[in-house]
Amino acid sequence: MADRFVYSPPGEPLDVLHHDAQILVVNKPAGLLSVPGKGAHLSDCLLTRVQRAFPDALLVHRLDLDTSGVMIFALTRHAQRHLGLQFEKRQTRKIYVARVWGRLEPAEGEVDLPLAVDWPNRPRQKVDHERGRPAHTAWKVLRHEETEDGSPVTRVRLMPTTGRSHQLRVHMKVLGHPILGDPLYAGEAARAAADRLQLHAESLRIRHPDGGRGVTFRAPVPF
Numbered sequence: 001m002a003d004r005f006v007y008s009p010p011g012e013p014l015d016v017l018h019h020d021a022q023i024l025v026v027n028k029p030a031g032l033l034s035v036p037g038k039g040a041h042l043s044d045c046l047l048t049r050v051q052r053a054f055p056d057a058l059l060v061h062r063l064d065l066d067t068s069g070v071m072i073f074a075l076t077r078h079a080q081r082h083l084g085l086q087f088e089k090r091q092t093r094k095i096y097v098a099r100v101w102g103r104l105e106p107a108e109g110e111v112d113l114p115l116a117v118d119w120p121n122r123p124r125q126k127v128d129h130e131r132g133r134p135a136h137t138a139w140k141v142l143r144h145e146e147t148e149d150g151s152p153v154t155r156v157r158l159m160p161t162t163g164r165s166h167q168l169r170v171h172m173k174v175l176g177h178p179i180l181g182d183p184l185y186a187g188e189a190a191r192a193a194a195d196r197l198q199l200h201a202e203s204l205r206i207r208h209p210d211g212g213r214g215v216t217f218r219a220p221v222p223f
Helices: 046-053 077-088 167-174 188-192
Strands: 016-019 023-028 068-074 093-101 108-112 115-117 125-127 136-146 152-160 199-207 214-218
Touching: 016 214, 023 046, 046 068, 068 077, 068 214, 077 199, 093 167, 125 167, 136 167, 152 167
Parallel strands: 068 199
Antiparallel strands: 016 023, 023 068, 093 152, 093 199, 108 136, 115 125, 136 152, 199 214
16 A cells, blocks of 8 residues: 655746747646645645746646646637647647566557546546546557666656546556556555656647647656
């Protein structure tokens, strides 16, 4: 079981990757909520911090608390609708990088397993073929590595075409290769192998709300 959760958000300044009249793109740090949780102790979040600097910023999508990387906000209602439809219709291209436990083989593959909330163990999710919503992830091995004690790990690129809660984390666990540092889905050794969830939203490709041209935003992998 994971230890009791204590919210201790990082204090680092806002990392703006791009800013124009329609959109704002930031590099979300690990350990910071995307939106406020329930209760005053969970009020500090990326949305709140963004709106201090950009009062017109509007939410478009979210990243898990423990995930870092590219997150986009709309600065107009038009942009929010435009981007929201792209996410809904799976027209965006999201690429994540993760380090997973063990030697993941073959060099690439796909996971197509429906997911649903594991109600007795919330916020955990689970594979559910009867009630789950479709979830699809493609993966490609970048290289095989080792932990400091010599345990095999794999650096992998993950390309989800759906956006279910904890999708990448559950799909990797189902493959037998949980993400390092995952407090919910990794076993003791994999959880202890990193001081954070080693999952990062490396790039996001969208059609810009002003004119529809394709643009890609990237944030360097911090691990």
